[in-house]
Amino acid sequence: MSSRFTRTGLACALGLGLLGAMAGCSGSSSAPPPAATAAQVSVVTLQPENQPITTELSGRTRSRLSAEIRPQVGGIVQQRLFEEGALVKAGQVLYQLDPASYKAAHASAQASVAKAEATVNAARTAARRNAELAKIDAVSQQTNDDSQATLQQAVADLGVARAALDTARINLGFTRITAPIAGRIEASTVTPGALVTAGQTTALTTVQQLDPIYIDVTQSTTDLLRLQRELASGALKSGTDKAEAAVRLVLEDGSAYAHAGRLQFASVTVNEGTGAVTLRVLVPNPERTLLPGMYVRAVLEEGVAEQALLVPQQGVTRTASGDASALVVTPDNKVEQRALKVSRAIGSRWQVTEGLKAGERVIVEGSLKVKAGDTVQPVAATDTAPAATNVATNATTR
Missing domain, CATH: 2.40.420.20 (conserved putative lor/sdh protein from methanococcus maripaludis s2 fold)
Structure with a gap:
């Protein structure tokens, strides 16, 4: 009897345990999930x-002054008096041509002037004397008139002789070919012994002024009109007078140029082929870093937003x-x-x-x-x- 009761108690205990486990599982499945973490x-x-609103424009450098050196008289080059690539001063002698024939022409012109001066002196003396004699009817009026005309002709001949002397002196001076401007001089196209002629098409060399230097850049009319609209509407406030705006430069290798330039002018004519206007920038170039023909980018400040x-x-x-x-x-x-x-x-x-x-x-x-x-x-x-x-x-x- 006791054995049967014991087995029945164990069965009840096992049943109660299973019910408790099932109740526990049911409770865990009905719990709400944890809240999701907000993304960071x-x-x-x-x-x-x-x-500041700026525009980057491409352009190339251009020498502010450039002079092609050509002879004004013909002759043989005796000397080249400069170092290629060096800086030269205005008036510095670059070439010396053989002056022998021009010296002879100058001497001949001087002699012609001396001869003409002597003729004028003689004619003036004769004219003065005949004028006095004509007053007392010692010579005829015709003789007096002829002597006055001879004096005038002699004076005119003296003027011609002096002009020829000036020409001979100028031509003699042209045998010394000088630099018209200061700047850097390029390579020479002739050597001593070469024959040159007046007005020849080939330049002997070129002198270019590099400090300051010009940079010519172009801006499309589309950008120009957009800028004008934004300034008119108030979307942009003009920071400076555009005619005096500072311009920063970026060199071809991407480095910044040390000196700021100044905008000089904008052309008033639109290029029909490109639809652009030209802006010219004047830039200091004391180190001669910029050379004519270099590609640069100009950063121009247009206004302030x-x-x-x-x-x-x-x-x-x-x-x-x-x-x-x-x-x-x-x-x-x-x-x-x-x-x-x-x-x-x-x-x-x-x-x-x-x-x-x-x-x-x-x-x-x-x-x-x-x-x-x-x-x-x-x-x-x-x-x-x-x-x-x-x-x-x-x-x-x-």
Whole structure:
């Protein structure tokens, strides 16, 4: 009897244990899942700033003054009196031609002048004497008139002789070929012993003034009209008088030129072939780093965009149609998608004209793992806007 009761008690105990386990499993399956962790994203808080708007234009250097040296008289080159590639001064003798024949012509002209002066003196004496004698009817009036005419002719002949002397002196001086301007002189095309002629087409050498130097750049009329519209609408504020604007230069190897230039003028005629106007920049060149014909890029400041909003380019996406948008984190840390209008790229950032306000937070990292409506954990981005070159592209983007 006791044995049967014992077996029955064990069976009841096992049944109660199974029911407790089943109850425990049922309770664990009905518990709510743990909350999902909000994704962490990097954001940039937009702050308005006064942004200089610049345009980078390509151009080539051009010497401010250039003189091709040609002989004004013919002759044999006796000496070359300069070092090729050196700096020369205005008036410095560059070549010496054989002066022998020109010295002889000069001496002959001097003799002709002396002869003409003697003739004038004799004619003047005769004319004075005949004039006195004519007063007392000692000579005829005809004789007096002839002597006066002879004096006038002698004076005229003296003038011709003196002009010939001046010509001979000038030609003799032309045998010393001098530099008309100061500058750097190029290689010589002739050597001593060469025969040169007056007015020949081939220059003996060229002197170019390199300090200061010109840079001619072109700007499209499209960009010019856009700039005028933005200035007229107030989107841009003119920082300086454009006729006196400072210009920074970037050399062909990408390095910055040490000296700033000044904008001299913009041409008033549009090139029909290119649709562009020419801008001329005057640049100091004391080290003679810039040589004529070099390619450079001129960075011209056109104005200042006041209270501009600049968004890092990685925070702006585009649709297949080219429309720009950005993901914005709202004050309650929700993601919101905004349609934007951007005007130009400034360094590594876009200038936004519509769609964003100062103080809003734009996602620049982590946008691929979130979508509009998600709750996120925003963290201030670091090094998201590297130092911009402040060179604004002229292409308007919408």
